[in-house]
Amino acid sequence: xxxxxxxxxxxxxxxxxxxxxxxPYIKPLLEGSPTMTDDSVIPDKPTVAEKPEESAPVSKPKLxxxxxxxxxxxxxxxxxxxxxxxxxxxxxxxxxxxxVDGWRNVPPNAYPKAVTSTETIAFDLVVDGQKIGSSNxxxxxxxxxxxxxxxxxxxxxxxxxxxxxxxxxxxxDFKQRITARYNEFVAFKTDEVEKKRxxxxxxxxxxxxxxxxxxxxxxxxxDSSGDPRIGPVKASLRNGEAASVTLEEAKSFTYNxxxxxxxxxxxxxxxxxxxxxxxxxxGKFPTEYKALLKGGKVHAWIDPITDDRI
Numbered sequence: 001x002x003x004x005x006x007x008x009x010x011x012x013x014x015x016x017x018x019x020x021x022x023x024p025y026i027k028p029l030l031e032g033s034p035t036m037t038d039d040s041v042i043p044d045k046p047t048v049a050e051k052p053e054e055s056a057p058v059s060k061p062k063l064x065x066x067x068x069x070x071x072x073x074x075x076x077x078x079x080x081x082x083x084x085x086x087x088x089x090x091x092x093x094x095x096x097x098x099x100v101d102g103w104r105n106v107p108p109n110a111y112p113k114a115v116t117s118t119e120t121i122a123f124d125l126v127v128d129g130q131k132i133g134s135s136n137x138x139x140x141x142x143x144x145x146x147x148x149x150x151x152x153x154x155x156x157x158x159x160x161x162x163x164x165x166x167x168x169x170x171x172x173d174f175k176q177r178i179t180a181r182y183n184e185f186v187a188f189k190t191d192e193v194e195k196k197r198x199x200x201x202x203x204x205x206x207x208x209x210x211x212x213x214x215x216x217x218x219x220x221x222x223d224s225s226g227d228p229r230i231g232p233v234k235a236s237l238r239n240g241e242a243a244s245v246t247l248e249e250a251k252s253f254t255y256n257x258x259x260x261x262x263x264x265x266x267x268x269x270x271x272x273x274x275x276x277x278x279x280x281x282x283g284k285f286p287t288e289y290k291a292l293l294k295g296g297k298v299h300a301w302i303d304p305i306t307d308d309r310i
Contacts, residue, residue, distance in 0.1 A: 080204060083215055084197045087288075087305070091189045094283045096182045103175065106148055107281050112177035114142040115155065119171055123163040135163065145174055189285075200305040210305075224255035224272070233272045233291045236298035242274075242289055243301070243310050249276045261292060263307035265300045269293055273304050 077085075100106045118139055125133040135157075137143070143155040146164065153174055157163040169175065204211040224230055230253045237247035256271040270293040278285045290304040301310040 079215060080201060080211065084200055084204075087214070088193050088196045088200065089286065090193055091285045092283050093186055093189065096179060099182070099281055100178065103148070103169075104150075106178070110178055110181075110281055111145050112174065112181065113144070114158065115145050115153075115172045115174045115177060116140050116142055117155075117167065117172050121155070121165055121167065123157055123160075123165055125163065143172075145172075148174070196303070196306070199308065200303075203306050214305075225253045227253070227255050229255055229270070229293070230272060232293060232297050233274065236291060236301075237274075241298060241301070242291075245274075245276045245278060245287070245289065249278050251275050251277050256290075261302070261307050263302070264309050265292055265302060265307070267294075269299065 099110065116139070117137075120139060121137045121141070121143070123135045123137065124131050125135055137157065142158055144158055144161070146154040146156055148154075148169060151169050152166050153169040153172055154164060154166050155172070156165075204214070233253060234247055234250075236242060237245065237250060240246075252275045254273045254275075256273060258268060259271045260268050261271070272291045272293065274289050274291065276287050276289065278287060288304050289301050289310050291301055292299045302308060303310060
């Protein structure tokens with residue numbers, strides 16, 4: 001009897017426990033309507049698939065391009081400016097590499113008066129063909145360049161020309177000195193032409209009549225090379241009275257008649273304009289001089305436009 005009652009109590013306890021658990025957990029699963037709570041298990045196959053949350057589109061950074069700089073339109077050149085560019089052209093100077101033939105054939109008149117070495121030079125002292133000693137010249141001592149053959153430069157002592165030595169040209173400033181001289185010449189000629197143009201422009205703006213002749217708007221002078229009055233001009237050139245030009249470089253002579261000149265040689269003269277083509281190691285340069293004649297002789301040479309002394 002006691003065993004039966006014990007078994008009955010166990011069965012009743014199991015039923016009571018089952019009912020207690022059925023209400024909050026088992027019932028929803030049996031009825032097919034699961035709910036989501038903090039303690040719920042997510043079903044393997046949800047009835048409605050969740051749509052993933054759409055993220056906001058990421059905007060690409062805009063490329064900011066710098067506006068192109070528009071080059072300023074050059075101001076048109078006046079008729080006078082165009083004339084001055086032709087009358088006083090920039091020199092067509094040959095490239096240095098051409099002048100020195102790639103340093104294989106440097107013209108003698110392009111040699112610097114002196115060079116220096118980057119190292120001590122040992123000169124042999126020779127008397128009657130016999131070496132009697134040596135003399136060392138420290139780096140930086142000026143030496144005279146004599147001859148460049150290939151990459152070997154023969155130099156002599158300025159104090160004693162009988163002392164000579166051969167050394168690599170790269171151990172001297174031979175090339176640097178020639179290059180510096182070349183650059184100085186280019187800068188000088190460029191500045192010279194620019195100054196002439198500026199002076200001539202100011203002079204011609206004050207003298208419209210002369211400008212008209214030069215621009216071809218008034219009768220021009222003809223070549224007077226055969227005129228006997230050109231004789232004194234040629235004689236002056238032959239005697240070297242005109243700076244930097246020679247008779248052989250004169251290409252044409254124009255007799256201008258009587259003119260009134262201003263500036264340093266103010267007065268009235270018979271004048272002759274001479275066109276030259278000057279040849280230098282740097283190239284050929286056209287130029288013009290004006291001869292002032294007084295008493296059958298050349299009194300002075302001036303610039304044909306500015307009246308400045310040559």
